[in-house]
Amino acid sequence: MVIRVGVDVGGTFTDIVVFNEKTGVLASLKVLTTPRRPVEAIMRGLDELVKNYGEVRTVIHATTLGTNLFFGQAGIEPPEVVLLTNRGLEDVIEIGRQNRPELYNLFFDRPRPLVPRDKRYGVKGRLDPSGKELEPIDPREIKSIVEKYCKHSRREKPIVFAVSLLHSYRNPVHEIKIKQIIRDTCPGSITVLSSEADPQPMEYERTSTTIVNAVLKPVLSKYLEELLGELQRREFHGQLLVMQSSGGVASVEEAVEKPAAFIESGPSAGAVAVAYFSRLQGISKALGFDMGGTTAKASSIIGGEPEVTTLYEVGGKMHMGRLVRGSGYPVRYPYIDLAEVSAGGGTIAWIDAGGALRVGPVSAGADPGPACYARGGREATITDANLVLGRLPEKLAGGRVPIRRDLAEEAIKKLSDQLGLDVVETAWAIIKLANTVMAKALRLVSIEKGHDPREFSLYAFGGAGPLHAVELGEELGVKETIVPPEPGVFSALGLLFTDYKHYLHAPVVKRADKVADRELEEIFEELEEKAHRILESEGVRVNKRILRRFIEAKYWGQGYTLRVPYMDSVEATTKAFHELHRARYGFSSPEEPVEYVIAAVEAIGATEKPVLHVEKIKLRGRIVGEREVFFEKGWEKTTIYQGYPQIGEELVGPVVVELPDSTVLVPPGYVLSIDKFGSLHIVGRGG
Secondary structure (H helix, E strand, O other): OOEEEEEEEOOOEEEEEEEEOOOOOEEEEEEEOOOOOHHHHHHHHHHHHOOOHHHEEEEEEEOOHHHHHHOOOOOOOOOOEEEEEEOOOOOHHHHOOOOOOOOOOOOOOOOOOOOOHHHEEEEOOEEOOOOOEEEOOOHHHHHHHHHHHHHHOOOOOOOEEEEEOOOOOOOOHHHHHHHHHHHHHOOOOEEEEHHHHOOOOOHHHHHHHHHHHHHHHHHHHHHHHHHHHHHHHOOOOOEEEEEOOOOOEEEHHHHHHOHHHHOOHHHHHHHHHHHHHHHHOOOOEEEEEEEOOOOEEEEEEEOOEEOEEOOEEEOOOEEOOEEOOOOOEEEOOOEEOOEEEOOOOOEEEEEOOOOOEEEEEEEOOOOOOOHHHOOOOOOOEHHHHHHHOOOOOOEEOOOOEEOOHHHHHHHHHHHHHHHOOOHHHHHHHHHHHHHHHHHHHHHHOOHHHOOOHHHOEEEEEOOOHHHHHHHHHHHHOOOEEEEOOOHHHHHHHHHHHOOEEEEEEEEEEEEHHHOOHHHHHHHHHHHHHHHHHHHHHOOOOHHHEEEEEEEEEEEOOOOOOEEEEOOOOHHHHHHHHHHHHHHHHOOOOOOOOEEEEEEEEEEEEOOOOOOOOHHHHOOEOEEEEEEEEEEOOEEEEEEEEEOEOOOOOEEEOOEEEEOOOOEEEEOOOEEEEEOOOOOEEEEEOOO
16 A cells, blocks of 8 residues: 655645555545644644555645744744855845835835844955956955854854855855855854855845745754654655645755745645646636635646746735735745735634725634634634625534634624624625635736636635635636535645656856857756756656756846747747747837846656546535525525535535535536536536
8 A cells, every 4th residue: 555645734724635546545634733833733634644654655745834934923933144245245135126015105114134234244255247256255254254153153053154146156166165164164054055046147136045045944954854753753764745836846855955945835736736637627727716724825727837937025915916026035936826815714804994894914823713613713704704604514624623603603793883784794795805805816817917717717725715716706707617626625635746846047148149059058958967867866767857948038128037938949939038028018029139047947757646536535425404595695595415426416506515625605506517537617507
């Protein structure tokens, strides 16, 4: 018996999926997250699902540890970081790009620098833009700085040195020398070089990415070491892999080496799962909608591939699903482009100073959770509103979390008294507001990217996603709503469908008309050789390796690049850049010179995917009764169906389908059916 396990730690629930490759049987579980020690919830769930750890071959883990650290979660203490850079560049992380998070606010608060001013040192040594040495470094100066911190650092909390020098992406010689001096002077310390973390032009983004890696490295290392230790104490001898923000997995060693690449690992797993099922079902355009306990995420999948971007700001503010540029810390790694809003099941509803009802951004999380959880929460949440409207059963998470309607009504009544409405009207207003916020996120990944949502299918998952999806789909005009198998733990299931993925790049920094095809070929060959070494170290066979070439280009003088597939020649690639620019921004300028900034290789190590047999993962469902459920036109007698229908069976709305890990709401005028992959399809009657 060979078992693969996917573990997704969310803000409210920790989701675990176990797949037996021999029998094809899938088992899943949701347990409340333990925010101060996430490993505790993971092991509690695994102990229940996996009786013999010696039979587990692979554990694939998605974590929000990086995000939580930058948002100041209690119990996660960042390390002491010292920055070494060129003289005169000590303040580059504060000067930044002068992006204003609040355009008309003269007194806005910039994000606090991750390295305080007294720990940022400008040192001797300088290279020119070609990588030629203009001034050597002074080893005595470096040693003096390092000794100052090494002598006073606590041994149980290692000091971290971040090194970011001008033009090190061209020639890392100075950074390598500094790393050696640090290693000799302060054994046990950690050093992160910009030439290893982000060998690209633009010193602000490169320095920021380096510092984020430096902050995360000891934290992620300690966390993964603790998790692996707990697994090994249970006779686990398999492989622990970590999900990346780009939608691929990597080894623990790779995660510790470049931890910033794993910041958005949890949400990315859901998008990967949507991509996998859209390919299986022959759907070329799909929207992913993931509504959990804390947030809701939206993604777009075109041709079976999630859309990816290369610049992210960790710890930044979100406004209606869009990241506010300049509000966080820039990180340059590929990540699946997601829109995220504070509209999860635990999101709190409140009254603002003007007397208007608001929803979010604060969440009740796992502790204390929504009022109906009876764990001490007193504030009304989206889950409380759904319960009051008759949309939820008496127990959630497969019966593990009992919920109380009386406590939900009590919490909502505090708001309804202020609004002059009754409890049901207030609950419906909360749902409508939440849907408005979530529809905005879906528009960000469709309409605002030039896509027509009427051409898309909407995949809804997460514990709360299938409750809201049909109403959201109706607002956007999507073709159909699809609830995939195991929707409540779908992101954890997506971990089982991931491939190894690595993104390697090298600088070009030339006008396209000055670049020869052979020059690029040599760069790509060097990158591919390195990619093969990485995949080989991870045990990926040669026939399972896929290498894709890309160029990051821009018009001469532009600030940011577009990633375009390399078309085997400079001429064809430049033409493709113009076409992509027009598709993305609505215009192109073929008469303007194009600059090639980066040559990149995406290295994929294909893994064996679980073959899901619907008859082995679905228990036969049945009608268990009726209850009153509130919809747009008021209360309606609604069929309550527990479990999954059989192939060929149709359920006509209004229906509430109660699954072990989620609840599906089928409004009046819609019909639900199941396909051979275990996905529920919901379409308008006659649609």
